[in-house]
Amino acid sequence: MKFISTRNAVIHTSFHDALLLGLAPDGGLFIPETFPHTNAINEAITISELGHIIMSQYINDIPELSLKKIIHAALNFPIPLIPLEKNLYLLEVFHGPTLAFKDVGARFMAQTLAYFLSHEKKHLTIMVATSGDTGSAIAHAFHDLPNLDVFILYPSGKVSMLQEKQMTTLGGNIHALEIEGTFDDCQRLVKQALLDPDLRNGRLLSTANSINISRLLPQMIYHSWGAIQLKQFGITEQPILSIPSGNFGNLVSALYAKSLGINIEHFIAATNINAIVPDYLKTDVFKPMPSRHTLSNAMDVGNPSNFERLLAFYDNKIDNMRQAITGTSITDEQTLHEIRDTYQRTGYLLDPHTAVGVAAARQYATTKPIIITATAHPAKFPEVIQQALDITPDMPEQLKAALERPKQSKKMNTDYETLKYILLH
Ligand SMILES: *Cc1c(COP(=O)(O)O)cnc(C)c1O
Secondary structure, three states: OEEOOOOOOEEEEEEHHHHHHHOOOOOEEEEEEEOOOHHHHHHOOOOOHHHHHHHHOOOOOOOOOHHHHHHHHHHHOOOEEEEOOEEEEEEOOOOOOOOEOOOHHHHHHHHHHHHHHHHHOOOOOEEEEEHHHHHHHHHHHOOOOOOEEEEEEEEEEOHHHHHHHHHHOOOOOOOEEOOOOHHHHHHHHHHHHHOOOOOOOOOOEEEOOOOOHHHHHHHHHHHHHHHHHHHHHHOOOOOOOEEOOOOHHHHHHHHHHHHOOOOOEEEEEEEOOOHHHHHHHHHOOOOOOOOOOOOOOHOOOOOOOHHHHHHHHOOOHHHHHHEEEEEEEEOOOHHHHHHHHHHHHHOOOOOOOHHHHHHHHHHHHHOOOOEEEEEHHHHHHHHHHHHHHHOOOOHHHHHHHHHHOOEEEEEEOOHHHHHHHHOOO
């Protein structure tokens, strides 16, 4: 399997090169040149088996045994499907070290990079823009790995205190930069650095945002695993997936999973009021905007980076996209209401991002089962839970440990030259 750019189907890149480059040389995003199909994935019994069936379709430059080890290391926590109410199921992808789904992609990427770098005896600098959860997932996935340094750019005052603790307190090869701007500023700075020949000169630079194809591909595994668990419950109807979305990496990986052969009926793209994609589906107009701050802040994205992949997947045919994806935008008020309502009815505590997915699922009129990707643990957002219900969620051990460590980060403005200076010194 080779990878091409969303902007150029001529240059064919290996997985290794796509992983290390992050962004295609023409500024586009890497996508698989073809979308393979195998019915074997519906028959997998364990998640490791499923992971290997899926990843070996896309990655041919890592030997089978090493690939199995990488998948095993990346998915070293359970991803259970939990029945919530009639026809509603939660796929809990938040039992990893930083209690959010991004652990899966981050850990897979870290493991594949460590594999290649150790074989090639090279050093690599990773740049990450984050609106919350990416930073902590990457920090934990890469911490203490040899041959790797990581710079994390996050918007000052726009991530939760716990998220900040999780990404700024590890030290060592993890460097946190607190940007006096928005997430979009962080993303712009990273893109600019990756395309800057002065920085590229003499050093290997890459990113670990959801734009890296190595983050996207393993996410197919849990979407598929959700559908398989549903079948193991004895439910034969194909599920609808409701996916809380920001940069749309999670949704795109789910589309890839369906195209590989897993049985999925339809997709709900659930956003907060940063409704760029739902608006696009409604109006045919893609209109990026400055991101607006909400309670589900890991989804506060005004210019979703994976939109190019979404378009490429449908060959720019919006009608095909509309047939497969329903866009739904949920306000903060509805999010709070959903957290409250679900808790009072079922005792289940939703985090604000998952609540957006559940609220969107409830709006979708169907008698079919809906699987909502539960993207984060509620304990990561105690302020929101407090606001919704006036209770404090129990804090898992991983979070308690992060809280006790001191913050180590450098504050900087949104000037590219400032970032460049820091990176070069
Ligand atoms: C990143 C994130 C999302 C959005 O995922 P995308 O792949 O960017 O669409 C949703 N929920 C949580 C908790 C996240 O951290």
